[in-house]
Amino acid sequence: MNRSPCSSLLLVLLLSGCVSANRPAPPAATAAPPLPEARVTGIGGIFFKAQNPARMNAWYREHLGVATQHGYADFTWRERDQPDQVGHTAWTLVRTNTTYFGNSPAPFMIDYRVTHLDQLVAQLGRDGIAVEQVQNTDYGRFTWLTDPEGNRIELWEPKVK
Numbered sequence: 001m002n003r004s005p006c007s008s009l010l011l012v013l014l015l016s017g018c019v020s021a022n023r024p025a026p027p028a029a030t031a032a033p034p035l036p037e038a039r040v041t042g043i044g045g046i047f048f049k050a051q052n053p054a055r056m057n058a059w060y061r062e063h064l065g066v067a068t069q070h071g072y073a074d075f076t077w078r079e080r081d082q083p084d085q086v087g088h089t090a091w092t093l094v095r096t097n098t099t100y101f102g103n104s105p106a107p108f109m110i111d112y113r114v115t116h117l118d119q120l121v122a123q124l125g126r127d128g129i130a131v132e133q134v135q136n137t138d139y140g141r142f143t144w145l146t147d148p149e150g151n152r153i154e155l156w157e158p159k160v161k
Contacts, residue, residue, distance in 0.1 A: 044089060047092045053093040066091060072090050102144065102146065140156050
């Protein structure tokens with residue numbers, strides 16, 4: 001087979017680029033580490049302090065359309081991976097003198113939705129983090145802890161339906 005000098009040179013350049021000892025091998029693809037079973041899966045709610053919760057609820061309803069019933073708004077949504085399951089995010093105003101925030105001076109508390117609450121509580125205990133006793137309710141299980149800056153955190157494992 002007759003090759004032109006240009007095609008031979010091109011073939012040599014291509015082959016030398018593919019087998020060059022000077023080129024580092026591409027990094028091996030590494031899989032992301034698996035997520036632990038016990039973890040936060042989303043925000044279950046936000047609670048924040050108000051001097052006059054009734055007046056603030058009225059303000060949020062009038063100006064932002066946040067309608068509360070029984071002191072909280074329930075934002076519903078669908079689970080991404082299981083669209084037949086409805087999820088909830090609560091929005092609640094509480095009096096500034098509430099004991100619900102424990103000793104936290106923060107004006108808010110976030111409720112995190114979690115999986116495998118007992119496993120997460122055990123994991124936190126092994127990490128030296130104090131967690132309150134788990135409480136069972138009609139809509140799930142809860143516990144509380146405080147982060148290093150004094151913010152109270154609520155962990156909620158929704159009741160499986």
